[in-house]
Structure formats: structure tokens, C-alpha cells
Amino acid sequence: MIDDTHETRLAVELFRLGARLQVTRAETTLPRERLIRLYKESHGESPPKGRLPASTDWYVTWLPNIHASLYYALYEFAAQQSGVSRITATMTAYRLYLEHLSDHAAPVLSFTRAWMLVNFVEHGVLHRVTCAQCHGRFVARAHAFDRNYVCGLCRPPARTGKTARAATSAGHRV
Numbered sequence: 001m002i003d004d005t006h007e008t009r010l011a012v013e014l015f016r017l018g019a020r021l022q023v024t025r026a027e028t029t030l031p032r033e034r035l036i037r038l039y040k041e042s043h044g045e046s047p048p049k050g051r052l053p054a055s056t057d058w059y060v061t062w063l064p065n066i067h068a069s070l071y072y073a074l075y076e077f078a079a080q081q082s083g084v085s086r087i088t089a090t091m092t093a094y095r096l097y098l099e100h101l102s103d104h105a106a107p108v109l110s111f112t113r114a115w116m117l118v119n120f121v122e123h124g125v126l127h128r129v130t131c132a133q134c135h136g137r138f139v140a141r142a143h144a145f146d147r148n149y150v151c152g153l154c155r156p157p158a159r160t161g162k163t164a165r166a167a168t169s170a171g172h173r174v
């Protein structure tokens with residue numbers, strides 16, 4: 001019998017963080033049926049159907065962009081630790097993200113979105129640019145006009161009001 005204890009543990013951990021079934025299919029070699037069973041054990045219900053959102057649009061809208069940028073800074077930090085695999089860094093950074101937000105704002109970035117963000121950056125679909133005003137690094141489209149980029153914290157949309165201030169207190173700690 002193949003020893004898949006490690007993969008089972010990984011899948012359970014991923015589901016606990018809120019991963020969709022597709023994430024565990026990509027990160028483990030466990031059979032689909034097995035993963036569905038593990039999902040049901042974690043959540044008490046069947047995994048949602050449907051594909052993962054393939055578009056990068058979400059990441060460049062105002063509030064998601066601030067959360068995605070914060071997450072990616074934490075991911076980079078986690079990934080720097082020696083001998084850490086990409087998936088471990090992705091999970092560590094997500095826990096840090098939740099901790100970081102706990103007193104300030106509700107999480108906007110789901111684990112699955114975080115995992116996809118790491119993939120998007122790795123494949124060059126998204127990258128990070130430095131804000132010309134605050135010098136923070138923010139997630140942007142790979143072909144965005146980078147020079148004189150101004151982030152969503154330095155230039156919040158007019159009608160965000162309270163949400164803007166809440167996100168600002170979290171985002172400035174990137």
C-alpha cells in the first residue's frame with residue numbers, strides 16, 4: 001500500500017484553510033473520490049461544483065488588490081525561509097494574513113484566491129509594482145503601465161469611505 005499519509009494531511013490542512021477541491025487535486029496525487037470524502041469530513045457537505053474563477057480582474061479591483069498585495073508580501077516572507085515548499089509558504093502566508101487582519105477587517109481574499117495569486121505571479125500573468133507615492137509593492141497586471149503607478153491606498157476611489165479607512169490601517173502594515 002502506498003503511504004499517502006503526508007498527502008492526506010496536506011489535503012485536510014488545505015480544506016481547513018478553505019481550499020476548493022481543485023486546489024487539493026493540483027497539490028496532491030490523491031484520487032478524486034478520496035479528496036471528496038476528505039472535503040466532506042472537513043466541511044460536513046459536498047464540495048461546491050464549478051470551475052475556479054480564471055480571470056485576474058478581481059485582483060486589480062480596489063479592495064481585493066489591497067488584500068492580495070498584503071497577502072503576497074506575507075507569501076514572499078514565508079517563501080524566503082529555507083527549505084519551504086511553495087504550498088507550505090502559501091499556507092503559512094494565509095495564516096499570517098488571517099492573523100494580520102483579525103483586529104482590523106474581515107478577510108477578503110479566500111485561500112483559493114491566494115493560491116491562485118501565487119500561481120498567477122509565478123506564470124507572469126500578474127506581477128508587482130511599486131507605488132510611486134508610498135513605495136509599497138502592489139499586485140498589478142503584468143502589462144500594466146508601471147511607471148508612476150499609484151496604489152489604491154494612496155488614491156482610494158471616491159465613495160469607499162469607511163471601508164477605505166479600515167483597509168488602510170491593515171494595508172499600511174504590508
Ligand SMILES: [Zn+2]
Binds near residue numbers: 132150
Ligand atoms: Zn501607495
